[in-house]
Amino acid sequence: KQEVTQIPAALSVPEGENLVLNCSFTDSAIYNLQWFRQDPGKGLTSLLLIQSSQREQTSGRLNASLDKSSGRSTLYIAASQPGDSATYLCAVSETGANSKLTFGKGITLSVRP
Amino acid sequence: DGGITQSPKYLFRKEGQNVTLSCEQNLNHDAMYWYRQDPGQGLRLIYYSQIVNDFQKGDIAEGYSVSREKKESFPLTVTSAQKNPTAFYLCASRTGTRGEQFFGPGTRLTVL
Numbered sequence: 001k002q003e004v005t006q007i008p009a010a011l012s013v014p015e016g017e018n019l020v021l022n023c024s025f026t027d028s029a030i031y032n033l034q035w036f037r038q039d040p041g042k043g044l045t046s047l048l049l050i051q052s053s054q055r056e057q058t059s060g061r062l063n064a065s066l067d068k069s070s071g072r073s074t075l076y077i078a079a080s081q082p083g084d085s086a087t088y089l090c091a092v093s094e095t096g097a098n099s100k101l102t103f104g105k106g107i108t109l110s111v112r113p
Numbered sequence: 114d115g116g117i118t119q120s121p122k123y124l125f126r127k128e129g130q131n132v133t134l135s136c137e138q139n140l141n142h143d144a145m146y147w148y149r150q151d152p153g154q155g156l157r158l159i160y161y162s163q164i165v166n167d168f169q170k171g172d173i174a175e176g177y178s179v180s181r182e183k184k185e186s187f188p189l190t191v192t193s194a195q196k197n198p199t200a201f202y203l204c205a206s207r208t209g210t211r212g213e214q215f216f217g218p219g220t221r222l223t224v225l
Binding site for chain 2: 031032034036041042043044045046049051089091093099100101103104105106
């Protein structure tokens with residue numbers, strides 16, 4: 001059974017710092033990996049999607065990498081801002097575009113002004 | 114605007130009642146999902162549907178039921194058999210090509 005782990009559960013950094021959020025998974029036979037952001041009391045917003053054949057994806061100040069062989073993904077946030085404060089979740093998909101996802105519990109990020 | 118809508122935003126249920134949470138999408142996605150989110154537990158899959166008139170149980174289906182009569186709609190019923198239904202419920206749909214999942218705004222259910 002696939003398991004997704006995100007450590008630490010919470011992180012506090014000063015504004016302007018570059019930071020890396022980690023995600024690890026136990027079964028490397030994945031279809032894709034997706035990073036989400038969740039603000040308190042809201043739904044999840046998709047940030048980046050990496051297909052199993054890709055190594056990384058970039059969107060603005062965000063860069064996500066994928067290493068299937070080691071079962072790891074990282075989300076890099078450049079020049080963090082207070083508006084980046086939220087919970088960040090990663091999820092991996094079993095084979096197939098319509099299959100189910102397995103989620104990590106998330107990392108709650110606080111960026112201090 | 115394309116997206117996923119969930120209603121109501123807040124729902125209060127008395128013990129012993131069944132309640133139905135609505136989820137509608139206009140993204141033309143085949144696959145739809147229901148998750149439950151509790152503090153410290155992460156997202157747990159309740160049911161998912163890969164195509165109209167078909168659905169599969171997720172990890173915590175007991176006490177819940179779904180239907181998928183239309184591509185756009187995937188309602189979730191929380192029955193009286195669900196012993197601890199107070200939670201935040203999230204509906205999602207997924208593209209058939211890239212497999213990217215999109216979420217609705219959620220429904221917060223509280224049992225009185």
